[in-house]
Amino acid sequence: MGQIPQNVSINCPLEICPCQSTRTLFVEAFLQNNRLDHVSQVMGYHPSYLDNFLKTQNFILRGDGPLPYDYRHYIAIMAAGRHQCSYLIQLQKQEFLVQGGDQSWLKGLHCIPQKLRNLYDINKILAHRPWLLNKSHIEKLTKGKDSWSLAEVVHAIVILTHFHSLCSFVFPCGVNQELDQAGGYRYPETLQMLNNPGGNSVAAATGVSKKSSDPKDIPIPNDTRPTAGKILNGGRLNNFINKIGVADWTSGRTQNQSPPSPTEPEVGISTLMQRMKTLSEQTQECTPVELAKRFENVETQSAELGAVGPEPQGTPADIGIFIEDTQFIYQDFAKRDEHQSIPTFRVQDYSWDDHAYSLVNRLYNDVGNLLDDKFKTAYNLTYYTMGGRTDVDTSRFRRAIWNYIQCLLGIRHDDYDYGEINQLLEKSLKTFIKSACCYPECVTKKDYLKVLREFKHSEKVHVNLMVLEARMQAELLYALRTVNRYMTN
């Protein structure tokens, strides 16, 4: 993608009062998912994006497509398993059963049909080291016994990449378990808090890290259960959202950020704006060789960032059954095995706009159009704000974030000067982005609070949306280029 067009989107500081478009989308989310799930609530900060997200998710799980419905949800479970995302696994288990899925499959991978199991290699590779995918993986699936049609493979790939990258939103935003999931409901400390969870505090805003006791022992107050009546009654929707107030670790807080810690100074918004201005005034063109060198610099430096926080404490048994080979995790692209001589993925040779989009559209019912809208919305989303400032052209900052995410996965946009990344994204932000993209299960609330301190929570959610979408696009680029190579050779 080249220059970012200056699209204007609806500004919706949901914190207090969801605007009408968000309200309508929440109704849609509720009707689609039989609940107003926390992911939709958090994405509701950005209604134009939520709209695209819901349409796409609904289509790949419930719309026309080659895969049976139970397969689709099981594939989603397998994908979420790669990041041990019990939130998504639990939701998709429910959906699987609603679709009449065979209960015994939920005992684990050893109980599923061979055809589904055969997908596991692609799942693993796409999630962590998509550059390793090659024709032989597609060939193995599409030939012989229990074989997949190419359309089925592509449908599966879209579901896998959707759920891998959704983990990169769920964890870094601190999306909490749903109220009816294990650990999803905590007693309010006082009755007053239930009525006004944002009124006091952090206690109301947290939840993901503190596991409560077994929800079976805890009565869920009637008025916090989502019901169609409540959702559809717009007048009470705000009330409903405010009472729940536990969608993520940003909820229940005002838009103020924690004060900067004196030990870890952060480049403030004014400096950032100054740097963007300087960059926009620079007229000197770089040679292609210099541009390539700058990309490699950023890539090599990223390999030095200790992005992994504390290891998650083992794999809980109820999700371990959906995971194989937990040791296979992200490896820095710069440190990929040299003997395999895997080159950088150059977008000028295979891009979303010119290649992947039409291939995926052709093989799987026009899904490319939905994905294209979603990518474009995420890439172009802007309110021209930065923290408290207005009328700011943020395109350079956003492009740096997007391209950095894809750089972590070995993708290079030839027309981009990666030197800008080092000017605009400081180390702590790069570390956060790397964790969110590559090890989302390790991101803690502390990590979330430490970065972008002068920015609003809705802006941090915005950054996480970009992580989700840039990652998904990167995985799809690798996958579809491989499918194309398989088809043309």
Ligand SMILES: CC(C)C[C@H](N)C(=O)O
């Ligand atoms: C991620 C944020 C810095 C985006 C910014 N608030 C904008 O409207 O473009």
